[in-house]
Amino acid sequence: MESGNKGSALLLALAGFAILSVGDGLVKSMAGDWPGTAVSALRYVFGAIGLAAAVAIHHGRSGFVLPRPWLQLGRGFSVSLATICFFMGAMAMPLADATAILFTSPMITALLAAIFLGERTPRAALGAIALAFAGVLVVLRPNVLELGLAAFYPIGAALGMAMLMIFNRKAAGAAPALVMQLLIAGLATPILLAAATLLHLSGAPQFAIGMPSTEVVVKCLGVAVTGTVSHLLIYLATTRISAALVSPMTYVQLLVAGAISWIWFADPPDGATFAGAALIIAGGLWLWRSQRVRDLGGAPD
Numbered sequence: 001m002e003s004g005n006k007g008s009a010l011l012l013a014l015a016g017f018a019i020l021s022v023g024d025g026l027v028k029s030m031a032g033d034w035p036g037t038a039v040s041a042l043r044y045v046f047g048a049i050g051l052a053a054a055v056a057i058h059h060g061r062s063g064f065v066l067p068r069p070w071l072q073l074g075r076g077f078s079v080s081l082a083t084i085c086f087f088m089g090a091m092a093m094p095l096a097d098a099t100a101i102l103f104t105s106p107m108i109t110a111l112l113a114a115i116f117l118g119e120r121t122p123r124a125a126l127g128a129i130a131l132a133f134a135g136v137l138v139v140l141r142p143n144v145l146e147l148g149l150a151a152f153y154p155i156g157a158a159l160g161m162a163m164l165m166i167f168n169r170k171a172a173g174a175a176p177a178l179v180m181q182l183l184i185a186g187l188a189t190p191i192l193l194a195a196a197t198l199l200h201l202s203g204a205p206q207f208a209i210g211m212p213s214t215e216v217v218v219k220c221l222g223v224a225v226t227g228t229v230s231h232l233l234i235y236l237a238t239t240r241i242s243a244a245l246v247s248p249m250t251y252v253q254l255l256v257a258g259a260i261s262w263i264w265f266a267d268p269p270d271g272a273t274f275a276g277a278a279l280i281i282a283g284g285l286w287l288w289r290s291q292r293v294r295d296l297g298g299a300p301d
Helices: 002-029 036-063 069-092 095-102 105-116 123-140 144-171 177-201 214-240 243-263 271-295
Strands: none
Touching (some): 002 069, 002 095, 002 214, 002 243, 036 069, 036 177, 036 214, 069 144, 095 123, 095 144, 095 243, 105 123, 105 144, 123 271, 214 243, 243 271
């Protein structure tokens, strides 16, 4: 029975992480039709409405609370930064490249945890961080001159995700999981709407917002749905087995992103992407293993 639970949990996690990349493919398919800033704002409008309905059904009025407001605002800002930067990056560069760079987030989280939470950084974490950022340089090398600053959008997304992890740790237990998801969406939505508006008013052509087509609106709804479903599947997986076992499954995103990039956009990953992704994955697994050993009471690497 335990083996069956573990197998089903891993399948849930794999499906959840794969669906995340499907949503990213939808984002990339809107490149040139609508700016990433506007897509991220509309995606969270849909997400916030759906989550509000879910909270109302499951928790009633008691679910609409705002515990520890400043931490919740930090969570909203962090996910806003991550979403805008990743959507802009996915539109500007190959999806596999943007996804690979996003996976430096755990290493950035380890650095921020040492700085802001006073957590001791094991030697393995420092090695993993160096390995992952070497991977970023390899992935970016063919793109920096062609894309300019846009090549660094995924690094901003990774920083936003790392900040979110730090704020999540500080806010843990403040409310039920579904309410916490609503809080992050509810606070990210006005931030994203304000950012999209201000960048539109800047006059920069890449941020200009026109009237979206029906196709764009439907795709934004699809991104919101895939994001919600994927997070639900991953959450269900963690209720059956430990998060430590679920965590490595996240790398299926890279495989699916590479396949989508190749099949959907006729943009197969090149040697630099494979090499850089391998370094980033190696750094992530090294960090994961060192943290798991420490959690089990062993000596850190």
